């Protein structure tokens with residue numbers, strides 16, 4: 001992969017701003033599915049900052065609350081208590097704000113779902129999905145929408161596929177890599193990746209983490225990645241979610 005080429009995927013503003021995600025006293029409680037009066041605590045007063053100068057990894061046992069945490073930062077799962085800030089956005093209040101503010105936030109962030117087929121349009125082609133995501137992004141100045149060479153762009157992700165292929169025909173790992181390609185084409189300043197390498201072989205895992213690291217560096221982007229794979233966290237910042245608390249390792 002060419003570093004020079006990847007660094008051309010950049011944003012034109014906020015070069016000097018700190019892109020810090022700040023979590024204050026965050027608590028999440030779910031009602032018990034069969035007894036709504038019984039409360040199940042998932043997060044209990046989490047305080048944490050995630051910066052842009054390294055990739056931030058979050059590990060934790062299955063069911064510990066990683067996806068729930070990501071979905072709260074995404075602004076689609078209301079907090080039970082506490083605050084979440086990214087730049088000037090008060091994300092804990094997002095769900096009570098008017099739609100235009102939520103849409104503005106979502107246009108500036110990227111989200112890789114743990115189950116990527118949920119967020120791509122399976123009946124649309126690879127090219128149509130990329131184009132859709134590109135239009136959802138806030139910054140359209142740097143990338144020329146008409147002249148964007150999708151085939152060349154996808155090679156960064158080790159994808160050499162016919163652009164007219166419907167996404168439903170791709171393998172699990174190809175869908176996962178395409179999902180990240182779609183997310184980065186939006187040029188987000190905050191990237192939330194929920195197990196983005198879970199279906200990939202070792203070589204593709206390393207490539208995806210390198211892409212995210214180079215993107216982060218070139219764009220001053222804040223990146224939070226959940227994983228069960230400790231190997232990919234090496235040389236990066238690692239946090240553990242356990243018993244409702246997040247601790248830096």
Ligand SMILES: Nc1ncnc2c1ncn2[C@@H]1O[C@H](COP(=O)(O)OP(=O)(O)OP(=O)(O)O)[C@@H](O)[C@H]1O
Nearest residue numbers: 030031042060061062063064065066067068069114
């Ligand atoms: N909407 C919901 N209502 C009630 N309980 C929920 C809801 N969403 C998640 N949970 C529960 O919260 C806990 C944390 O789930 P979550 O998906 O965040 O875990 P996770 O750490 O991402 O696990 P995995 O590693 O398996 O993906 C689980 O016990 C799950 O059943």
Ligand SMILES: [Mg+2]
Nearest residue numbers: 066067114194
């Ligand atoms: Mg999960």
